[in-house]
Amino acid sequence: xxxxxxxxxxxxxxxxxxxxxxxxxxxxxxxxxxxxxxxxxxxxxxxxxxxxxxxxxxxxxxxxxxxxxxxxxxxxxxxxxxxxxxxxxxxxxxxxxxxxxxxxxxxxxxxxxxxxxxxxxxxxxxxxxxxxxxxxxxx
Numbered sequence: 001x002x003x004x005x006x007x008x009x010x011x012x013x014x015x016x017x018x019x020x021x022x023x024x025x026x027x028x029x030x031x032x033x034x035x036x037x038x039x040x041x042x043x044x045x046x047x048x049x050x051x052x053x054x055x056x057x058x059x060x061x062x063x064x065x066x067x068x069x070x071x072x073x074x075x076x077x078x079x080x081x082x083x084x085x086x087x088x089x090x091x092x093x094x095x096x097x098x099x100x101x102x103x104x105x106x107x108x109x110x111x112x113x114x115x116x117x118x119x120x121x122x123x124x125x126x127x128x129x130x131x132x133x134x135x136x137x138x139x
Contacts, residue, residue, distance in 0.1 A: 004031070007131050011130070013127065016094075019123070025039060026111065036107065041102050042102075042133050043121065043131075045130045046095060047091035047095055049100065050122070076089070094122070
């Protein structure tokens with residue numbers, strides 16, 4: 001059994017957004033040389049997410065609206081967490097809904113996806129560098 005670890009960094013320019021990181025995961029998989037196994041991809045920050053879905057602009061827009069209804073950013077005074085001087089309580093909640101990580105099977109050296117599936121990084125409190133772990137285990 002082999003393992004491969006890589007950390008990529010994203011510095012999203014806005015407060016919130018989604019980035020397709022499938023190309024980076026595919027590149028890491030190729031570098032690993034692993035043909036059968038699993039890849040774990042996780043956001044290493046508590047205001048960011050990794051999830052799998054379709055790379056469709058309308059869906060991403062819908063996510064943005066839906067998440068803002070679930071945990072609106074303003075007014076920031078509505079959250080006790082923000083009493084600490086932060087203004088990102090909503091980002092913690094959005095991350096909780098969208099998830100911390102994904103695991104994808106690797107078969108014949110490829111991500112074993114269903115139709116339309118892609119891996120995304122979700123940023124909910126951006127404008128600074130954040131890390132994403134790619135851990136690949138297999139043979």
